[in-house]
Amino acid sequence: MEWRPLITKFVKFAVVGASGAVIDFGLTALCKGIFGIPELLSNAIGFTVAATSNYFLNRVWTWRSTSKEVGVEYAKFFFVSLVGLGLNSLIVFMLKDTSIVPRFVETGLDWDFWVAKIVATGIVMVWNFMANNLFTFRKQKQA
Numbered sequence: 701m702e703w704r705p706l707i708t709k710f711v712k713f714a715v716v717g718a719s720g721a722v723i724d725f726g727l728t729a730l731c732k733g734i735f736g737i738p739e740l741l742s743n744a745i746g747f748t749v750a751a752t753s754n755y756f757l758n759r760v761w762t763w764r765s766t767s768k769e770v771g772v773e774y775a776k777f778f779f780v781s782l783v784g785l786g787l788n789s790l791i792v793f794m795l796k797d798t799s800i801v802p803r804f805v806e807t808g809l810d811w812d813f814w815v816a817k818i819v820a821t822g823i824v825m826v827w828n829f830m831a832n833n834l835f836t837f838r839k840q841k842q843a
């Protein structure tokens with residue numbers, strides 16, 4: 701197996717993911733901080749909007765998909781993202797309110813939530829890449 705194409709795809713996926721992270725974290729912060737939406741729901745909103753943006757960028761740039769079944773492909777990508785959302789929320793829930801971030805100074809920024817979200821995002825990125833590579837954008841063998 702040639703690793704270079706897979707590594708190149710992963711790097712592209714990570715770049716797209718970074719843009720998605722900006723959307724995710726920004727929208728989560730807006731929902732949680734400005735609109736007062738509960739943490740896990742804010743997390744879900746940010747994650748879902750970012751996943752939609754990531755689909756289109758990954759379709760065009762990372763996997764260069766030419767599938768005419770965009771709706772089916774998007775549904776697969778979104779399904780993978782929903783599983784990722786479940787994993788992300790579970791990890792945030794499990795890590796939040798643990799003592800992984802000492803409270804040296806009370807800043808009001810809810811650091812345990814944000815550190816948990818960063819950890820969850822890294823873990824879920826690996827899941828999303830593998831699942832999308834093997835399921836969403838898998839090339840069908842010609843008969």
